[in-house]
Amino acid sequence: MTPQPPGLTTPLRFGANYVPSSGWFYSWLDFSADAARRDFADLAGIGLDHVRVFPIWPWIQPNRTLIRQRGIDDLLALIDVAAEFDLDVSVDLLQGHLSSFDFLPSWVLTWHRRSLFTDAAVRDGIVAYVDRLTRAVATRGNVFAVTLGNEVNNLWPSNATTPEASSAWAAELVEVARKAAPHLLSLHSLYDGSWYEPDHPFHPADNVGIGDLTTVHSWVFNGVSGIDGPLGPATVTHADYLVELAAATSADPARPVWLQEVGAPRPDIGEQDAPAFVRGMLDAVTANPALYGVTWWCSHDLDRGLADFPDREYDLGLFTVDHAIKPATRELAAVVAEQRANRTAPASRPALVCDVDLRTQPERRGEVAPGSPFHREWVRLRQAGPLAIVGAAHAADPTYLLARGIGSVLTPPGDLVCD
Template sequence: MTPQHPGPDRLRFGANYVPSSGWLYSWLDFDADTARRDFEDLAGLGLDHVRVFPIWPWIQPNRSLIRRQGIQDLLELIDVAAEFELGVAVDLLQGHLSSFDFLPSWVLTWHQRSVFTDELVRSGLAAYVDQVCRAVATRPNVFAVTLGNEVNNLWPANPTSAGACSDWAAELLATAKAAAPELLSLYSLYDAAWYEPDHPFHPVDAVELGDLTTVHSWVFNGVSALDRPLGRALGPATTSHADYLVELAAAGSADPGRPVWLQEVGAPQPDIPAAEAAGFARLMIEQVAPNPALWGVTWWCSHDIDRRLVDFPDREYDLGLFTVDHRRKPLADQLASSITELGKSRPVDRARPAIVCEVDLRTEPERRAEVAPGSAFHTAWVRLRQAGPLAIVPAHRAGDRAYLAARGIATVLPHPTTPEPAAT
């Protein structure tokens, strides 16, 4: 299988893999047959890839010990995915998953070493990244490695600064690329990097580090609350948020052709009631698919979490496309339908209007609140987006014709000085 690298002609669709049995604790007693049954579920939807999550401290329990069996289990999972013609993206540093942090004891207890700033931790991580990348690069269905899942969730328990976390990411991405030059090397941040003024992880790193930009769209970050007073679970702020994040990412990149991977998007309850999940998936995909920057969509997640496992936030249990007993949800049926439809023809819009964003997220991260959900700019974008695809262009490039053409922008609208409410 040849991995598909960024390109405009075909969207990739996949799922973030959460095993149906035992959640990710299943790595402790890995069973290939369980994974085989799970991947059969996913392949039946027409998905082409999975994103998988080895747990860092279980592979590297000591700074000088990287367990070969842990890497071998990962390779066996990748081989099972290949049986179903599924590509694999491997997240390296877990790190943070579903509200839990997984860190090895050699950065905790009395050591108290920051993952981002301590030189010993960084050297240990570099060895881990190097060995895992070299191993997974031997499998032809692996197409990408990501440093970790939303690594900025590890702050502030692991103190850092903007400069330190930027250097950390650049250093480890270089290690990954040297070990596996044919794979996409990526950086994953949750959306505090885009919206919170004091957050030490900045948008410029998201759009410059790695081979493409990844975004994670979760409607509990505030957008669902904008629609809720109107009694609309599937209001315009909610259904368009993925497209909004893709646009912010595209506008923030110096390269007008840099692709954006919607690496996580899901339908969390109660923000999106279970009965509305399929409708959300349909509307969200309809709105984001025409975006010429979009590389692919990876749903969170493949399977529900067994409720016999305790202490997860309630919304985490029912995010799967399938139940723990492999029952296919209406949400999964809708995703399969959307994949089939877009496989016939992807409706890329290369003649969109755009609105100007006065905030330069590359150089003015302290102004991030001005583009956050509910801000005047976001409200105006949501209102105008209801008429059709709508780009975002930074003010300093609004007159750059070559840049606008490269982004598929036909016209630049006047700055929206008096935004109306987000919903009509």
Template sequence: MTAHHALRFGANYVPSSGWLYSWLDFSADDARRDLEDLASLGLDHIRVFPVWPWIQPNRALIRRRAVDDLLYLVDLAAEFELDVAVDLLQGHLSSFDFLPSWVLTWHQRSLFADRAVRDGITAYVDTLARALADRPNVFALTLGNEVNNLWPANPATPAQSSAWAAELLDVARAAAPRLLGLYSLYDAAWYEPAHPFHPVDAVTLGDLTTVHSWVFNGVSAIDRPLGPATTSHADYLVELAAAGSPDPHRPVWLQEVGAPQPDVPAADAPAFVHRMLDQVLVNPALWGVTWWCSHDLDRSLADFPEREYELGLFTTDHRRKPVADALARAIRTVRTPAADRPALVCDTDPVARPDLRAELAPGSAFHTEWVRLRQAGPLAIVPAARADDPAYLAARSIRTVLSRA
């Protein structure tokens, strides 16, 4: 088995003043105050979201001022010893789609399928990657935040979405070979049979796998805020990703996880954080955890879903919330990855048979059995095709294999 690295802990950076609209009028003083909040928790990184159409408002125009603002934020993070992962195509954020006008109105064309649009995005990715390549505290570039949320407004076949991501990851690698190149999808890629973005891309494209665990996907309705299905969902999704990868050593980054209301009421949020992290942090595949999000959303801003307003570790006036204290305690707690775990055999292969993904979704028979067994301790998932492979099992710290009852 390979040696395990120290887990990374971070926050998805949502500015306390003006949400991500603050990119339109960037304030270094405001950003510095926000980053001071995050550093006080013992975090080691942030994930940031420059908004694509504000940087590239025309297919042939990339605004240098906007790129410089991003670099300024990166340098501010370095002052607080925070590393930075940069998402490129925003894309989809907090229920809104942000797309440049040159893919909308009478220009309407799919950003995944149209060659001219893809050429414009290629220039954008190349420009930002080159600008960020030599910043020592930048460690990763992600193509975008849950880009599969941009479908079906941007139609794509599975082959088109796969080729799109592979092409842009190659562009990012060529421009910034030192940085991790990543591809992020929300969990429809794992659970919805007709979704045109497939698990195979999540576990093979990019330098590691990312997952986003949100219990408002139906899992919280199974057993309420602090039930085992709810608190183990992050670990379940990490396990699905680890089991789906052809490489047993491929890490999985829990790139988004949060305590959304009303699924997790504020009074239950600290206990949710404790129970969720207590389970996922011992997963041998886990690379790190990045909380969504850093700061609450100002209620003077209209039209966001209710759950988006209070997801922060800090309030908009920089008060530290109980969830932040729970996360800080978890960071200070030393944990050893679980060794010699049992594994539940999964007869459904979502990578080979994406049409069967519903058989793994929350509430399915397989998920229900995994949750039941997981209450006794760490539990892996192993594909049926690899259940008799000793080298594979050893690489994933699996001791015994359990057949589903």
């Protein structure tokens, strides 16, 4: 189905990316429904309505022609546990990449090494996997979406690709998922290199053109926090900026944008600053009429007994491994309650005009990256209140501006124009 944009008075979705409190994703190797119940009780207790879950691809499809039913059954059991707590579920299919580790099946590695994105036999295996898993999870009424995988562009350059191959790969697999479960949202997930890096082989056009809505992942360790610190305006509004870039890039002014990942990573956001960051970031982004929902990364901390993760990965949870709630989590819960009680229609906003068309000019991505003159001007103006971004081609189109909730347009000073 094609999703409808959230009406301005429609409650936003709020959820968490589910990281098991015990054993991280290695817990799939000996799945425990009772452990999941304890984790989901935490999340339901703060008012969240959904979880995004991550089955590990090579543990379900260890051979190109073998898909393990036991792995699928464990995933379905997890989804059923979520339903016990009135939590809806979005399922990421290809993991793929998680918390700095890649999980790839042996049939694309060692002497079999071949690219996920360009090898025909690998594509056939992935098609079978996407079709089988999507059909299985679609049997559960609390599943609302499937995503091809978590930030699949992290699997480049270890899997060679080109922009054309990347786009064709995603378009084919989204269509496989749609045919398998027409009632679910079928989505594509990319980290922000696709928005900001001029030579990245995954393009913004894929973000906004493939899948039923746009997903964005906002992480301030991409350089944003270095601009003005943990609570500076560039850092606090980065999620809103990325949602705006996505809305401005889409050919459809009503296409929703899901903030599918956002978190408060250390050391960029210190523990003492995390509650204020959560409040400021959410106050900014929830005013955006394009926003579909917010899914926090992540549900639970990572046990420091597990080795070799980047240090910031250990403390990203809303809850500790012992299920203790954090001050930042209480702030998130307060925002969720406020939004559910009273999401009012945002006032008409101004928009800053940008000459870069990210759909057709991906080589100019650096001109809108964090720290660029355009970004800095947007941040400066954003401090006065909600601020859209509009491409130059639409800046004088009243129908388009109305659809985006834009009441006036602002042209950057000559030395800041994106050209």
